[in-house]
Amino acid sequence: MYGFKIIKRDGKTGARKGILKTAHGDIETPIFMPVGTQATVKALTPQQLKECNAQIILSNTYHLFLRPGHRIIEKLGGLHRFMNWKKPILTDSGGYQVFSLAELRKITEEGVEFKSHLDGSVKFISPEIAIEVQDALNSDIVMVLDECPPYPSTYDYINLSLSLTIKWAKRAKQFWTHSVSENGRYLFGIVQGGMIKEFRRKATSELIEIGFDGYAIGGLSVGEPKKLMYEVLDYSTCWLPDDKPRYLMGVGKPEDILFAVERGIDMFDCVLPTRNARNGQLFTRNGPINIKREEFKLDDRPVEEGCDCYTCRNFSRAYLRHLFHAKEILSSTLNTIHNVRFFLKLMEDIRESIENNRFKEFKENFLNQYNKEVEVF
């Protein structure tokens, strides 16, 4: 009943279409997960998110652990009920934010001690605690605690970091098996190893040995050149088990998503559509546009002709430009609706193209049109 199933493979590429059945409903892959850091996808109501056809969202364990606290959310019936989002939720482990946002990190084999970026209070997280927190949130897809080495890092640092990540993954699996493991909820391992092929290979095989419900590729899109990211992604993906969902963390731009889907990635998350919306960057099939520009002052057209989102059906570029300049809250809301819908529609089109063995053509056509007017942003 529950589990991951590949429904269709594209005839000419590694792209695949699947279904992941969770306790909160099915997810069609390849899928994009809008980011809802603090128990809200910024600027959207759950209703608006549903109208964008979101199937699953990602929420950040680190943030919810600190505020309001996972035990509070647990007492209020879990994260789905707290934020009134009834569909699946994936939570990250908190590791990435501990290493990027928190201060005073003391890493030991046991776990990480850190200072909250909110009030400076000292907190501790371990592979077991990371799962405990995500369990309290009642998330559908739980991620193991990992350490994500910054780019660039030395060979020795990555080596050390990876062996910690693997040890933590083992403990996480053990804790999960004994304390949580439930039908329709999944534990995903995370492949690290910097940009070093032998480490990535080692990480993959050791994680497979431990055995997870799905596998994530972490540590990419952390500042490395795009060519390098593509190179790592290329070999990393093909080592992953074919019958499990594959999740590329924190990626990315439409072109990155297409590159990764072609190699068999099933899941994505990124703050790009939501964060850039708040900064006035709107995605279109002809590339991103910057809504604050003078040229849109009298532009009565929607952001994108033919887009079925609430924003495009009801408002002009000129109005969105006005809202942005007037610093109105509605600017963030309408821009976010469009960008989220753009990414989700892209995934719908990708799935349809796989269904029809036309992924490669779809990708080429998309990129031809998209890059025509791409703006360096």
Place this chain on the structure above:
Amino acid sequence: MYGFKIIKRDGKTGARKGILKTAHGDIETPIFMPVGTQATVKALTPQQLKECNAQIILSNTYHLFLRPGHRIIEKLGGLHRFMNWKKPILTDSGGYQVFSLAELRKITEEGVEFKSHLDGSVKFISPEIAIEVQDALNSDIVMVLDECPPYPSTYDYINLSLSLTIKWAKRAKQFWTHSVSENGRYLFGIVQGGMIKEFRRKATSELIEIGFDGYAIGGLSVGEPKKLMYEVLDYSTCWLPDDKPRYLMGVGKPEDILFAVERGIDMFDCVLPTRNARNGQLFTRNGPINIKREEFKLDDRPVEEGCDCYTCRNFSRAYLRHLFHAKEILSSTLNTIHNVRFFLKLMEDIRESIENNRFKEFKENFLNQYNKEVEVF
């Protein structure tokens, strides 16, 4: 066809229920108009506003005159189309904002020269220009340019100010008659005169002599003691023509609205529900609550049991408290939905009580419950 019609009078008070038919639809009075200063009711989509059952909104001429500019809105099809709000819109004259927000005001009989608070550019507004601007916006209810004396002002200042306001009203009416006057669109005069009875009386009779489609009481709720406001409101309302809509500008709190409806006021606007929502103050039948308080940390109840708004149907006080502390945009949206709905539901209940000759009981019951837990905010 168009025009104002009283449908029902409350048997025991001056309260009346009416309909004002405009080119963009009917308004049932007594009505509350949410404020949409910059062509958006802050934090709400027009869809959400409609779901709150808003029948008419107010927009600020001063702000739109400066940004994006009324000619731009005109080219884009008028304010209704620009902001995608298809129901009626009342615009103020801009006078109040010129006197409260702008700098370097030079008042002459011709009009007012002022510096934009946005970029310091020098602008000029006159009774005629105020109407021209509102006409370009295509607003349904147009207000004449007036001068609103601050509180307190001297007798001489108010005297001088009032004679200017009256002269401007005459010119406005003349300009309206020759240049705009259309079926289903209305020009309202504004009664000023500070807190001085003889001035208010004089203003009222001179405005009636000029003849307007409706009459507003301006210059109240500008810092005077509440007792004084009630006193002025009490005598000012009964001098107004019975068969025209009466609009109390910038008011107000639920208790003020009830006081004014009892004396025959038909229309209200105020930033209270929207502004206070963004500051975490939420209105309930038991008085306002402040959502940021510790006591709501684990409170699983809606803001108000039985409230039919989207916020109360879907979210707990604990969640709203979290969003507020996390400074999430959704906090403003959900709080605003509730407060706007609270005010509009109050008006619905008021209209129903008038229909049933029960306004006085309704008012007493409401105030008994409301003041029980009123919080000094």
